[in-house]
Structure formats: structure tokens, C-alpha cells
Amino acid sequence: MKKAFGLTLSLLALGIASAQKVTIDYATWDATRQKTDEALIAAFEKANPTIDVKYNLVPWGVYWQKAAAMTAGGSTFDVMWMNLDNFPFYQSQGALAPLSVPEKSLSAINKNMLDPYRVGGKLYGVPLGPxxxxxxxxxxxxxxxxxxxxxxxxxxxxxxxxxxxxxxxxxxxxxxxxxxxxxxxxxxxxxxxxxxxxxxxxxxxxxxxxxxxxxxxxxxxxxxxxxxxxxxxxxxxxxxxxxxxxxxxxxxxxxxxxxxxxxxxxxxxxxxxxxxxxxxxxxxxxxxxxxxxSAHALVVPAGSKNKEAANKLIEWLNTSTQAQRMIAQKGLLPTLADEYRTQYLQALPGRNAGVVFDQLKNSVIIxxxxxxxxxxxxxxxxxxxxxxxxxxxxxxxxxxxxxxxxxxxxxxxxxxxxxxx
Known part of the structure; x- marks a missing residue:
């Protein structure tokens, strides 16, 4: 009886753990980052075993058709790439949810990248690298x-x-x-x-x-x-x-x-x-x-049913040491580009990659x-x-x-x- 009782408790525990696990849909149009994104998602899932991330690579034109569903209150992704030109429309239509990422964790991010995604004192997006x-x-x-x-x-x-x-x-x-x-x-x-x-x-x-x-x-x-x-x-x-x-x-x-x-x-x-x-x-x-x-940002649609997990993914991608190192080592600029300059340059030896950082000092966000x-x-x-x-x-x-x-x-x-x- 004791063994059977213990087995029952174990099965119940597994059932509770399974019920708590969530799957979030991550959407992007950028095919150049696909391998990097997939590696990042795998690392995030390992660090956050209760969250699965479904990667959705959507062609540019189709991407915005799907994004339009946000304004109609239909089904949507949980985390989406958003460009700055389109942000005002989607935010003004109530299609985006304010982020719950702690401001303290974002303190190292370039203020000029974050500010365009603030409306009414609330933050609606975190840029994924310059x-x-x-x-x-x-x-x-x-x-x-x-x-x-x-x-x-x-x-x-x-x-x-x-x-x-x-x-x-x-x-x-x-x-x-x-x-x-x-x-x-x-x-x-x-x-x-x-x-x-x-x-x-x-x-x-x-x-x-x-x-x-x-x-x-x-x-x-x-x-x-x-x-x-x-x-x-x-x-x-x-x-x-x-x-x-x-x-x-x-x-x-x-x-x-x-x-x-x-x-x-x-x-x-x-x-x-x-x-x-x-x-x-x-x-x-x-x-x-x-x-x-460009300051393309990660946003959470208002229709997302998994906002807590979505915010966790956004925070991890933009602030965790593991994610920033992985991105830089792929020869891509992470959100905290200056902090991971060494890893970026080491990934591109002999390519004159230092000029990228030289020009960032004078760069403009359209x-x-x-x-x-x-x-x-x-x-x-x-x-x-x-x-x-x-x-x-x-x-x-x-x-x-x-x-x-x-x-x-x-x-x-x-x-x-x-x-x-």
C-alpha cells in the first residue's frame, strides 16, 4: 500500500508539473538570425524548464498580415519582433501589452533604444540589439x-x-x-x-x-x-x-x-x-x-495568454550573460553591444569589425x-x-x-x- 500510495503521489506531482508548463509562440521575420535564434531558444528552455518556445519565422509581407490580427482581437503570437515605424499604430490600437520586465534589469541598455518604446510612462518593447x-x-x-x-x-x-x-x-x-x-x-x-x-x-x-x-x-x-x-x-x-x-x-x-x-x-x-x-x-x-x-524591439501582444512567460523570454534574451555572449559569438550585435565588444571582435578576426563600434557612437535611429x-x-x-x-x-x-x-x-x-x- 505504501508503494502504491507513493506512486500515486509521484504521478500527481508529474501531472501538476505538466500542467504548469507553458508554450509561447515567438515570431520574427529575420531569416538571417534563424540558427542563432534557435540556439538561443534551446538555451532559454534549458534555463527555464517550465517554458517551451515555438519559433515562427514568417516572411516580411505575411508577418504584418498576421500582426494585423492583434488589432482585431484574434489569435496572436506571445512575443513578436516590432519595428519602430509600425510601433505607434499597434500601440495606439491597444494591440500591445505593457511589459512587466523589471526596469532595474534594463538599466544597462542604451536609453536611446528604449525611449522610443515608452508611452505614457509604460514600456512596450525592448530592442533586440542595435x-x-x-x-x-x-x-x-x-x-x-x-x-x-x-x-x-x-x-x-x-x-x-x-x-x-x-x-x-x-x-x-x-x-x-x-x-x-x-x-x-x-x-x-x-x-x-x-x-x-x-x-x-x-x-x-x-x-x-x-x-x-x-x-x-x-x-x-x-x-x-x-x-x-x-x-x-x-x-x-x-x-x-x-x-x-x-x-x-x-x-x-x-x-x-x-x-x-x-x-x-x-x-x-x-x-x-x-x-x-x-x-x-x-x-x-x-x-x-x-x-x-534600427531598434527593432520584442513586444508582447495584448492578446497573449502567456504574458508572464513572454516577459521572461524578453528579459533573458536582452540581459542575460549567456544570451549576450551567444549572440556576440555569432558575429551579431547583442543588446548590450559595448559590454560584449570583445566577444564580438573575437568572433570576426581580421574583418575590421571595430569600425562598427566606431560608427555606433554617431548613429541615428530613424x-x-x-x-x-x-x-x-x-x-x-x-x-x-x-x-x-x-x-x-x-x-x-x-x-x-x-x-x-x-x-x-x-x-x-x-x-x-x-x-x-
């Missing part, structure tokens, strides 16, 4: 063409000169100097050149009103970038090739590639690719470049000062629609800027300020 726009170079092509490889400083004129020399035919294939097809002025890569050219922001905030600010600096930068394709012909155009810019760089067919620090895991797919970081070019004499870094504009995504879509015509060769910069200013202002006049810090 996603820095960076410059990669194919060192083999630079050496082949006799072009000096930049390691400390670089200007726009020097970059353009290098791109011209790196554009040539090889073995019947076109080698391009740079991936300007990805550098549309209103997107984060093109905006990095805009800020480095002295740009102050495409939307100007004054009190509770907003004005479109597509000034001379914006137009000048847009012209410089589009000229890489249509005047200097050192880049493929949007319709010239079937491959995307990163695929061309991966295949050794682009000399200078501007995108983000998150691309490091992709380059490992081609062990013969001799790549390194280069400084972001300066467009103003005597002034440092001011490229962009639209951080207008995050409380309720219809920010619509305003930026209007800008993108007009400027895309320039990149496809169907409009002049001046005409596109004029149309974009009008369309943006019409929407800005309808926008409202949400919350307050």
Missing part, C-alpha cells in the same frame, strides 16, 4: 582592381571612385561596384547617407503638428544615390538582374555592399568570400558619418522623435511610393520630392499624437 547599417567590401575584388581597402576613414568621393574601378566584366559576368539598387533614399540604407550628409529628419515636429521636411539635403542625397545607377552606372538597377544585392555580393559579383551588421551569418554560406567591414563614408568634410541603426505620430506608417508609405519611381528610372528626383511632400503633408495633417512620455 541593428547597424554597415558597409561590407569584397577584399579580393579590391586587390584585383588595385583599389585601396578603407579601414579607418572614407569619403563619398573615395567610395564613388572605388565603385567605378570595381565595375567591370569578368569571365562573361558583370561585376558591379556597389549595390545602389538597395539604397533608396527613404529606406534605412539610403537614409544612412542622408543623415551623413547633414539630414535632420524627413518629418519635422513642432508642438503637436508635423511637417514634411524633404529639404535640399534630402534631394541632394537622393540624386547622389540614384546617380550611382543611372549616371555613373556602377550599380545594377532594380530591373537589371534577377538576383538581389546580397545574393550578388555573396556570389562575389559586387565590390561594395551596404546593408546591415545582421548579414554576417549569410556570408558564411560562401567560405571563399573574402569580406570585411569598411567605415561608413562621410559626405560632409570634416564631419563623421551618421549612419542608421524617426525616433516622431514615434508618437498615429499614422506614421502611412506617411512613410507615401514617401516610399513617390521615391520608388526614381529608383525604377520613372521619375526625376525633383518631381518625386514634390509629389511626396504633398502626399505626406496631407497625411500629416490627419495624424494625431498618441500618448506622452
Amino acid at each position: 541593428q547597424a547599417v554597415t558597409v561590407f567590401v569584397n577584399r579580393a575584388l579590391f586587390k584585383e582592381r588595385g583599389v585601396a581597402i578603407p579601414t579607418k576613414e572614407w569619403t563619398w568621393d573615395q567610395m564613388l571612385d572605388a565603385a567605378k574601378k570595381l565595375t567591370f566584366e569578368k569571365d562573361g559576368k558583370k561585376i558591379w561596384g556597389i549595390n545602389a539598387q538597395d539604397l533608396q533614399i527613404d529606406l534605412e540604407y539610403g537614409m544612412s547617407f542622408y543623415y551623413s550628409n547633414g539630414g535632420k529628419g524627413v518629418i519635422r515636429k513642432s508642438g503637436k503638428t508635423f511637417k514634411a521636411n524633404l529639404d535640399r539635403t534630402f534631394s541632394d542625397t537622393a540624386q547622389k544615390l540614384s546617380d550611382l545607377i543611372y549616371k555613373h552606372k556602377v550599380s545594377a538597377g532594380p530591373a537589371d538582374v534577377g538576383q538581389q544585392g546580397y545574393q550578388q555580393f555573396l556570389a562575389g559579383q559586387v565590390g561594395i555592399f551596404v546593408e546591415g551588421s545582421w548579414m554576417v551569418p549569410v556570408w558564411s554560406q560562401n567560405p571563399d568570400l573574402d569580406w570585411a567591414y569598411a567605415p561608413f563614408p562621410s559626405l560632409q568634410k570634416g564631419k563623421a558619418a551618421r549612419p542608421v541603426f 524617426n525616433s522623435d516622431v514615434r508618437n505620430l498615429s499614422n506614421l506608417p502611412e506617411v512613410l508609405t507615401a514617401l516610399n511610393t513617390s521615391m520608388n519611381l526614381v529608383w525604377t528610372g520613372n521619375a526625376k528626383v525633383a518631381d518625386a520630392v514634390k509629389n511626396a511632400t504633398k502626399d505626406m503633408q496631407n497625411l500629416l495633417n490627419q495624424g494625431k499624437v498618441i500618448g506622452s512620455n
Whole structure:
């Protein structure tokens, strides 16, 4: 009887433990981090045996369709990636839950990354690392063409000169100097050149009103970038090739590639690719470049049934020593990038990775000062629609800027300020 009684208690204990275990759905659009994310989740589950994490990699377009379900009160994920441009809308619709992560545990995180996700004194998101726009170079092509490889400083004129020399035919294939097809002025890569050219922001905030600010600096930068394709012909155009810019760089067919620090895991797919970081070019004499870094955050949808476990995952990913080390050792920037600089540099020996930290000191978060504009995504879509015509060769910069200013202002006049810090 005693053995049977003990067995019954053991089974009951197992039943209680099983009932307490929860499964949370984690969603992201970033395929470049998949292996890293899966390793992190495995480590988190080991450290938190009562929580299982289901990893959901969702393509960009589909991702936001699913996110829309949050506003409709339908089924949702428990932890989601959120970009800053879309955050105001989802927060204003009540689709996001305030986080319960202790503020003390977040004290080491860059204040400029956290503040955009505060509304009404409450925190709604924790950025998952500074996603820095960076410059990669194919060192083999630079050496082949006799072009000096930049390691400390670089200007726009020097970059353009290098791109011209790196554009040539090889073995019947076109080698391009740079991936300007990805550098549309209103997107984060093109905006990095805009800020480095002295740009102050495409939307100007004054009190509770907003004005479109597509000034001379914006137009000048847009012209410089589009000229890489249509005047200097050192880049493929949007319709010239079937491959995307990163695929061309991966295949050794682009000399200078501007995108983000998150691309490091992709380059490992081609062990013969001799790549390194280069400084972001300066467009103003005597002034440092001011490229962009994205502050994509982890958020908890209001419809989540597992908020406590979701908050625990967010805190662990962004503050635990184990997670930060794992991310840095994969060659990715963790949330606490400065603290784990040594591990990051050790993961990328001989790649000139120190320039990433050098540029972070002057980097900019796009639209951080207008995050409380309720219809920010619509305003930026209007800008993108007009400027895309320039990149496809169907409009002049001046005409596109004029149309974009009008369309943006019409929407800005309808926008409202949400919350307050």
C-alpha cells in the first residue's frame, strides 16, 4: 500500500508539473538570425524548464498580415519582433501589452533604444540589439582592381571612385561596384547617407503638428544615390538582374555592399568570400558619418495568454550573460553591444569589425522623435511610393520630392499624437 500510495503521489506531482508548463509562440521575420535564434531558444528552455518556445519565422509581407490580427482581437503570437515605424499604430490600437520586465534589469541598455518604446510612462518593447547599417567590401575584388581597402576613414568621393574601378566584366559576368539598387533614399540604407550628409529628419515636429521636411539635403542625397545607377552606372538597377544585392555580393559579383551588421551569418554560406567591414563614408568634410541603426524591439501582444512567460523570454534574451555572449559569438550585435565588444571582435578576426563600434557612437535611429505620430506608417508609405519611381528610372528626383511632400503633408495633417512620455 505504501508503494502504491507513493506512486500515486509521484504521478500527481508529474501531472501538476505538466500542467504548469507553458508554450509561447515567438515570431520574427529575420531569416538571417534563424540558427542563432534557435540556439538561443534551446538555451532559454534549458534555463527555464517550465517554458517551451515555438519559433515562427514568417516572411516580411505575411508577418504584418498576421500582426494585423492583434488589432482585431484574434489569435496572436506571445512575443513578436516590432519595428519602430509600425510601433505607434499597434500601440495606439491597444494591440500591445505593457511589459512587466523589471526596469532595474534594463538599466544597462542604451536609453536611446528604449525611449522610443515608452508611452505614457509604460514600456512596450525592448530592442533586440542595435541593428547597424554597415558597409561590407569584397577584399579580393579590391586587390584585383588595385583599389585601396578603407579601414579607418572614407569619403563619398573615395567610395564613388572605388565603385567605378570595381565595375567591370569578368569571365562573361558583370561585376558591379556597389549595390545602389538597395539604397533608396527613404529606406534605412539610403537614409544612412542622408543623415551623413547633414539630414535632420524627413518629418519635422513642432508642438503637436508635423511637417514634411524633404529639404535640399534630402534631394541632394537622393540624386547622389540614384546617380550611382543611372549616371555613373556602377550599380545594377532594380530591373537589371534577377538576383538581389546580397545574393550578388555573396556570389562575389559586387565590390561594395551596404546593408546591415545582421548579414554576417549569410556570408558564411560562401567560405571563399573574402569580406570585411569598411567605415561608413562621410559626405560632409570634416564631419563623421551618421549612419542608421534600427531598434527593432520584442513586444508582447495584448492578446497573449502567456504574458508572464513572454516577459521572461524578453528579459533573458536582452540581459542575460549567456544570451549576450551567444549572440556576440555569432558575429551579431547583442543588446548590450559595448559590454560584449570583445566577444564580438573575437568572433570576426581580421574583418575590421571595430569600425562598427566606431560608427555606433554617431548613429541615428530613424524617426525616433516622431514615434508618437498615429499614422506614421502611412506617411512613410507615401514617401516610399513617390521615391520608388526614381529608383525604377520613372521619375526625376525633383518631381518625386514634390509629389511626396504633398502626399505626406496631407497625411500629416490627419495624424494625431498618441500618448506622452
